[in-house]
Structure formats: C-alpha cells, structure tokens
Amino acid sequence: MSKQQRWNELADVKDELAARDWFPGTSGNVSIKVSESPLAFYVSASGKDKTKRTSEDFLLVDENGRPVEETHLKASAETGIHCEVYRLTDAGCCLHVHTVDNNLISELYGDEGEITFQGQELIKAFGIWEEDGSISVPIVENYADLTRLSEAVGEVIKSDTKAVLIRNHGITVWGKNAFEAKKHLEAFEFLFSYHIKLQTLSLLTKNKSIGGIKNGTTKIS
Numbered sequence: 001m002s003k004q005q006r007w008n009e010l011a012d013v014k015d016e017l018a019a020r021d022w023f024p025g026t027s028g029n030v031s032i033k034v035s036e037s038p039l040a041f042y043v044s045a046s047g048k049d050k051t052k053r054t055s056e057d058f059l060l061v062d063e064n065g066r067p068v069e070e071t072h073l074k075a076s077a078e079t080g081i082h083c084e085v086y087r088l089t090d091a092g093c094c095l096h097v098h099t100v101d102n103n104l105i106s107e108l109y110g111d112e113g114e115i116t117f118q119g120q121e122l123i124k125a126f127g128i129w130e131e132d133g134s135i136s137v138p139i140v141e142n143y144a145d146l147t148r149l150s151e152a153v154g155e156v157i158k159s160d161t162k163a164v165l166i167r168n169h170g171i172t173v174w175g176k177n178a179f180e181a182k183k184h185l186e187a188f189e190f191l192f193s194y195h196i197k198l199q200t201l202s203l204l205t206k207n208k209s210i211g212g213i214k215n216g217t218t219k220i221s
Contacts, residue, residue, distance in 0.1 A: 003042075003060075006034050010042055011057060013095070013178045014050055017185075022097040023050040028170065029076035031058075032093045032178060033086060039063040043082055045073040063087070080150030081172055088157045091174035093181040098170035101192040106139050108199075110167040114138045117191050125187035126162055135162065137188065142169040163188055 001009075010032040017023060017030070029044035042058040043065075044050070050057075062068050063086070065079035076082075078096060085094045109115040117123055118134035126135050138156035143149040153164050153172065162184050163173040173188060175181035 003034055006032050007042055007058060009178045010093070011053055013093070013182050014044075014057065015053060016182065017095065017097060018051045022099055024098060026050065027098045029078055029082070029096045030094070031079075031082045033091070034060060039086055040068055041082065041086060043079050044076045046076050047074075077146055078149075080146055081153050084150050084154035084157070085172065085174050088154055089161075089174060090176060091181070092176045093178040094172060094174040095181050095185050096170055096172045097185065099189060099192075101189060101196055102165060102171040103168055104196055105192045106165040106167045106169065106171075110139050110141070112139075115165075115195075117195075120191060120194070122187045122190050122194075125183050135160075137161075137163050137165050137171075139165040139167055142167045 010030055014023075014030050017028075022028065026047055026049055028050065031041045031043040033039070033041045040060055040062055043061055045056055045059055048054070048057055056073055059071050059073040059075055060068050061075050061079060063083060065075055065083050067073075067075065081096065082094045085091050105115055114136045116134050116136040118132065123133060123135050128135055138161065140149070140152040140156060143152060149166065153166070156164055162175075163171055165171050171185070171188060173181055173185040175184050
C-alpha cells in the first residue's frame with residue numbers, strides 16, 4: 001500500500017472518531033505504520049482541529065518520533081507512546097482518544113492498576129470467544145513528563161494487551177490496521193460506558209442481581 005493510501009486510511013479513521021466528538025479541544029492523536037524496517041509512521045500534527053481534514057493533518061516520523069521529511073509541522077507531544085506501541089507490538093495503527101467514559105474508568109480503577117471485563121459479548125471484538133474469556137486493560141499514571149509516560153505505557157504492554165488507559169487522561173488502542181484499531185476502540189468505549197451505567201444503576205437500586213463488580217472485574221450475572 002502506498003504512502004498516500006496509508007494517509008487516506010488514517011484520515012478516514014480520524015474523521016469517523018471526530019464525528020463522535022472523541023477529540024475534544026484538539027486532544028487525542030492517531031498514527032499508522034508506513035514501513036516496518038526502518039520503522040516509519042504517519043502521526044497527528046500537534047494542535048490541529050481534528051474535525052477538519054487538511055493536507056497538514058499528519059507528518060511522517062521514524063522509530064524515535066523524529067520527522068523523516070522536511071516539514072514545518074510538529075508531531076503530537078505524545079508521539080513517544082506510539083513509538084512504544086510499534087516497538088513492542090505488531091500494530092499497524094494506533095489511536096488515542098479522550099472521552100468522559102474512559103477517564104471515569106481510569107479514575108475508578110487507577111489504584112488497582114487495571115480493569116478486567118469478563119462474560120460480556122463485546123470482548124469478541126478482540127477474538128475472545130471462550131465462555132469464561134476475559135480481557136484486561138492496564139492503567140498507568142498520567143505523568144507530566146511525557147518521556148516517563150511513554151515508558152510507563154511500554155512497561156505494561158504484554159503479548160495480549162490491546163490498549164492502555166492513562167489515568168484521568170485517555171486511552172491508547174491499537175490493531176493490525178486502521179479497521180481493527182477502530183474496532184478495538186469502539187468495543188472498549190462500549191464496555192466502559194456499559195460498566196459506568198451498570199455501576200450507577202446498582203447504586204441507585206442497591207439491587208445486586210443487576211450485576212456484580214469485584215476487584216476491577218465486570219461480570220454479568
């Protein structure tokens with residue numbers, strides 16, 4: 001696939017996420033791999049309004065997040081997180097968004113360091129089909145030092161990790177291509193929203209038969 005095709009693929013995903021208001025206040029960033037060796041990927045240019053589509057939305061950077069072509073654009077301040085994802089996984093696309101739901105989840109379970117979902121239909125989006133299957137999302141602290149933040153994300157990525165939550169900040173999700181990354185993001189955001197609504201209903205009704213929540217795990221009963 002050509003560089004232009006990769007650009008268009010990333011722009012299409014950005015447009016879809018922007019339409020959902022998942023990039024408030026120019027927040028968030030997206031990237032897509034262009035080459036494996038040497039690693040090069042398009043990443044969001046800093047400070048752009050992601051509800052608009054322009055020829056300066058992305059720039060091409062290397063494995064260290066440095067521009068590989070002459071440009072006046074500045075890469076997103078969180079490009080280092082994307083570098084870690086590409087270094088540690090087989091990802092072809094990486095998406096980072098800030099939503100109310102993922103911020104609430106990261107704050108609720110930040111002290112536990114992760115949240116686990118089990119027994120819910122949407123985990124099939126991650127290829128988990130077992131009846132008792134589960135998926136966990138690690139949560140890291142929101143370090144102001146972006147180098148330390150990138151390192152913290154890298155430290156919790158394992159072979160089966162699909163995303164990392166940054167406490168009271170946002171989520172970084174990846175997949176083998178833009179379609180899969182978007183699918184993973186949509187599934188996580190559904191799970192987060194469902195969990196918060198379930199918590200709220202449980203508190204309002206005090207009826208434990210609605211569902212059970214224990215040790216950061218959501219399981220439908």
